[in-house]
Amino acid sequence: MFKYILKRFVSMIITMFVIITITFLLMHSVPGGPFAAEKALPPEVEQALLEKYHLDDPLWKQYVDYVGGILRFDLGPSFKYRGLTVNELIVSGFPVSGRVGGLSILVILLIGIPLGIIAALKQNRWEDAVVRFLATLGITIPSFVLATLLLYVFSLKLDLLPSFGIESWKGYILPVVALSGYSISFVARLTRSSLLEVFRQDYMIMARAKGLSEFKILFKHGLKNALIPIVTVMGPLIAGLLTGSFVIEKIFALPGMGGHFVNGISNRDYTVIMGITVFYAGFLLIMVFIVDLIYGFLDPRIKLDNRS
Amino acid sequence: MTDTINNNTFSSDDWDNGPKEEFLKSENLAPSMTYWQDVGRRLRGNIPAMVSAAVIILLILAAVLGPSFSSHSYEDQELSFANIPPIINLYQITPGRYVYMHRNLRLIETTSGGDLIETVGMEKEDLFKKKMFYDIDGTRIILDYSQRPFKLTDVDGKPLETWKKTGPGGYLLGTDALGRDLFVRTLYGARISLLVALIATLANFLIGVIYGGIAGLAGGRTDNIMMRIVDIISTIPLTLYVILIMVVLDSGFLSIIIALGSVYWVNMARIVRGQILALKEQEFVLAARTIGTSTMRVLFQHLLPNSMGVIIVTATMLIPSAIFIESFLSFIGLGVSAPMASWGTLCSESLDSIRTFPYQLFTPALAICITMFAFNFLGDGLRDALDPKLRK
Numbered sequence: 001m002f003k004y005i006l007k008r009f010v011s012m013i014i015t016m017f018v019i020i021t022i023t024f025l026l027m028h029s030v031p032g033g034p035f036a037a038e039k040a041l042p043p044e045v046e047q048a049l050l051e052k053y054h055l056d057d058p059l060w061k062q063y064v065d066y067v068g069g070i071l072r073f074d075l076g077p078s079f080k081y082r083g084l085t086v087n088e089l090i091v092s093g094f095p096v097s098g099r100v101g102g103l104s105i106l107v108i109l110l111i112g113i114p115l116g117i118i119a120a121l122k123q124n125r126w127e128d129a130v131v132r133f134l135a136t137l138g139i140t141i142p143s144f145v146l147a148t149l150l151l152y153v154f155s156l157k158l159d160l161l162p163s164f165g166i167e168s169w170k171g172y173i174l175p176v177v178a179l180s181g182y183s184i185s186f187v188a189r190l191t192r193s194s195l196l197e198v199f200r201q202d203y204m205i206m207a208r209a210k211g212l213s214e215f216k217i218l219f220k221h222g223l224k225n226a227l228i229p230i231v232t233v234m235g236p237l238i239a240g241l242l243t244g245s246f247v248i249e250k251i252f253a254l255p256g257m258g259g260h261f262v263n264g265i266s267n268r269d270y271t272v273i274m275g276i277t278v279f280y281a282g283f284l285l286i287m288v289f290i291v292d293l294i295y296g297f298l299d300p301r302i303k304l305d306n307r308s
Numbered sequence: 309m310t311d312t313i314n315n316n317t318f319s320s321d322d323w324d325n326g327p328k329e330e331f332l333k334s335e336n337l338a339p340s341m342t343y344w345q346d347v348g349r350r351l352r353g354n355i356p357a358m359v360s361a362a363v364i365i366l367l368i369l370a371a372v373l374g375p376s377f378s379s380h381s382y383e384d385q386e387l388s389f390a391n392i393p394p395i396i397n398l399y400q401i402t403p404g405r406y407v408y409m410h411r412n413l414r415l416i417e418t419t420s421g422g423d424l425i426e427t428v429g430m431e432k433e434d435l436f437k438k439k440m441f442y443d444i445d446g447t448r449i450i451l452d453y454s455q456r457p458f459k460l461t462d463v464d465g466k467p468l469e470t471w472k473k474t475g476p477g478g479y480l481l482g483t484d485a486l487g488r489d490l491f492v493r494t495l496y497g498a499r500i501s502l503l504v505a506l507i508a509t510l511a512n513f514l515i516g517v518i519y520g521g522i523a524g525l526a527g528g529r530t531d532n533i534m535m536r537i538v539d540i541i542s543t544i545p546l547t548l549y550v551i552l553i554m555v556v557l558d559s560g561f562l563s564i565i566i567a568l569g570s571v572y573w574v575n576m577a578r579i580v581r582g583q584i585l586a587l588k589e590q591e592f593v594l595a596a597r598t599i600g601t602s603t604m605r606v607l608f609q610h611l612l613p614n615s616m617g618v619i620i621v622t623a624t625m626l627i628p629s630a631i632f633i634e635s636f637l638s639f640i641g642l643g644v645s646a647p648m649a650s651w652g653t654l655c656s657e658s659l660d661s662i663r664t665f666p667y668q669l670f671t672p673a674l675a676i677c678i679t680m681f682a683f684n685f686l687g688d689g690l691r692d693a694l695d696p697k698l699r700k
């Protein structure tokens with residue numbers, strides 16, 4: 001088990017390092033440099049700006065500085081918002097994104113899994129058909145389309161919920177629904193198929209033969225095994241929520257990190273793009289690592305640490 | 309009988325079973341089918357998949373041929389006909405003169421069939437009473453915007469009656485904020501989406517399949533290194549990579565293609581590698597190797613054709629997410645640049661005026677959903693048809 005954890009940890013560090021390098025190189029290969037988009041600056045000003053941000057250093061030195069900064073959790077200054085650092089942007093944006101994302105995960109698990117269970121228990125009955133229809137719908141509607149439709153129906157037509165901001169709890173409803181729509185469907189589908197697979201196993205027949213109650217069969221023997229695949233998709237799920245938040249925060253005008261990221265992109269604010277990418281990557285890798293650990297504990301077969 | 313055998317008097321005719329059909333009839337057997345015929349039969353029996361395939365074919369035809377049937381091109385602007393909804397209310401002023409009242413407080417003269425002619429010039433405007441006065445062929449009408457809904461009245465303040473509801477001639481789905489034909493723009497968006505689908509599939513086949521095939525066949529250290537690269541790429545959401553590449557390349561359709569092509573093959577590579585790993589231990593590979601078949605030939609003639617089912621299903625399943633990534637990027641302003649239209653840009657442009665002109669959102673939104681639906685169902689159908697064991 002320890003060897004497994006160590007292996008996952010080392011591969012996480014290597015991946016992180018590669019991602020930092022790729023991001024750094026990509027952002028420094030942009031033709032024209034970060035100040036080119038603005039109106040032609042006087043050469044002295046440009047020189048001063050380059051010096052201020054150490055952009056006149058050789059590339060390797062900038063790289064070493066950048067990696068050193070990341071190790072000290074310092075992602076550098078923003079080029080466009082003078083006086084703001086990337087760290088400050090993340091500190092101001094992450095709590096908002098985190099709350100919306102966290103609520104979404106809760107909603108995904110609390111709605112997706114029960115829907116999947118109902119569909120599996122009532123296989124080929126109308127309940128199953130309804131869940132499967134909803135799940136297909138959820139998977140095919142892109143998050144930005146769902147978000148704009150929800151916005152149109154619930155805040156513009158029916159005037160029930162605010163169309164932007166999160167001053168009250170009502171403001172969370174639409175972003176969370178729009179963000180979790182796809183994943184609810186995905187989890188419901190996965191729960192259904194994985195539970196049906198488990199129902200076919202011999203130990204389920206055994207449990208029935210022993211005369212256990214249906215409740216015990218479902219929860220103790222069925223669900224416990226059926227949920228293992230759900231744990232493994234938690235990593236990609238969180239990744240999906242991260243990228244989904246780019247549009248959701250734009251549409252509902254939430255002051256979250258996704259919004260900062262998208263603004264950074266349209267402003268060509270390279271340190272912000274780089275910093276938030278590195279932050280996302282780190283966050284995601286840690287999540288995937290935790291999921292891997294949980295998976296390792298849940299599924300004893302993995303302890304032999306031979307994944308391939 | 310015994311005699312015949314002893315005398316070895318078989319002629320080649322004796323081995324002939326006679327006409328095949330008769331044999332089949334006598335034995336009550338169905339004609340033997342190849343694997344692909346069987347797949348085709350199963351697929352034809354799957355109604356949602358067939359409907360989806362038909363939808364996709366229609367979509368391709370519409371995207372390729374559709375724009376040429378319209379007199380407008382995707383970039384033709386007609387600012388005086390901006391934001392015209394797909395259904396307009398016509399008022400008859402005098403026989404032969406018809407107007408449409410635009411929500412932006414303009415009167416547009418039309419023919420009786422709804423063809424837009426020109427904006428009607430205003431005679432005068434009373435800014436205090438919030439009324440606009442018009443004079444058409446001596447008939448005076450008033451556009452009253454003092455209270456919602458705005459109405460068109462005669463001089464005595466009596467509201468005019470709608471003469472008929474019709475579509476604006478030439479603009480099947482109305483126009484956008486710059487007076488561009490939404491129908492043609494949506495079809496143009498379909499071109500972009502389908503091209504992206506094609507590129508994603510090509511990247512999957514040209515890079516993903518070969519990369520995965522080589523990794524799986526080579527095994528050992530090569531496999532390890534190649535798969536670590538794939539691991540690293542796939543830990544981070546593809547959208548994030550594509551965004552980074554787009555930032556470097558500047559937005560535009562070509563950049564989307566390069567960005568997608570450069571990272572979109574990793575899932576396929578993984579799946580193909582898994583298939584090859586399982587297949588390469590089988591006897592037919594050993595047999596091929598024994599007679600001295602080269603490694604490349606083993607891969608391309610024996611291993612890959614045998615994994616074709618899985619490859620096709622994966623490719624179909626990956627198409628919707630490629631279409632999604634493109635429209636997503638265009639939505640956040642990183643994708644195709646104006647005046648080109650993608651479903652993503654159409655959706656995001658419609659957001660600015662969603663309160664007043666929601667119809668601009670519905671067309672591209674519906675188009676995306678239908679396309680995603682079709683490819684998903686076709687993928688499901690193909691999976692069931694290619695490997696009935698996988699059916700759940």
